[in-house]
Amino acid sequence: MSQLININDAVEGMVLAEPIFNKIGQVMIAKDINITSKQINILKMWGIKEIRIKRLEEDILVDNSSKIQQIKLQILNDLGWSNINDYIDEMIELAALTKIRLR
């Protein structure tokens, strides 16, 4: 899965989903590479506005945080657990991550 992002939102370590070409069609930065802050600055200097990056599973999960909350409530309900402390909340989160990934 990939996503188009504004160059100003790019941070070091993101993985390019497609190569970046110069004006004459030569590959300047190959895809599947973790970009460095230096490369991000060069891209800005070249006037590149957007880049396409690969999205990690973890990032997708962050977007799903409201969905996770919903699933956690469902799991707690199924388990019939009450008096939830912070530790148990974390355990339920592990269960919710499993559920999301199994889908």
Added chain:
Amino acid sequence: MNNIIKKFDLDSLPTLPTVYQKLLEKLEDPKATVKNITDTIILDISSTTKLLKIVNSSMFSFKSKIDTVSQAITLLGFNEVRNTILSIAVTDFFRSFRKEQGFKNLDLWKHSIAVAVISRIIGKEIGYKNTEQLFISGLVHDIGKLIMIKYYQDTYLGIILDSASQNESLISRELKILGFSHCDIGYEFTKKWNLSEEIAACVKYHHSIDFQSQYAQTIAVVYLANIIAKLMSLGYSGDSFIELPDDRIWEILNLKKGFLKSIYYDIELEINESSSLFKI
């Protein structure tokens, strides 16, 4: 309870694998040398091959390749080699139950590996020194179930199915029908195999912690790992009921906030590694 277990005929419990038994005897000898320990292990080709595969895996991450058993002993020490040979013996034991009708020993094995790995991860976090002891405790915590399926077959399968359909914990169903649980039988097994008191305590109390025990913290680790493995649907223990953790464990373990939810990918990674090393 003792009477009923006696009826069960403790003598019929599976005996210690020869290589492991001989190894224990040799290690008890204060004059044990790398040479005579090596000689004992290499008599068993299968254990030797597996031992070398494990010590060369990323579990130990030595820089250069270990080609011989004596090298492994020198680098790892007697204890670590004994623990590894024991893990191999437990794996072989699980494998020998492949033919039990209607019972998926592979699912129980996956559950056991998960509990072993999660116990080790939690143990490292709380600064527990002998984490391999925790790993083995996880591998054998449910071993009583294997023995029960062998001796009680349909009766035990019935207990598993009924507990699932009535959302009752497996252990309470076992106690109702048989008068003893897989924890009791597993405990007898650990004695027969000469496992350490600490491992035996984990097997006996992994559903109801003995907070007076000197091993209460170790037991609490395996107890918690068991519940996490079930919540994450890692393998299947035959018990669909998941108990709310006893509040007292949080004080004993004193885990950092945020630690538990951070271990999701570590668990996955280590399970993949361990399942390829300990295959049934």
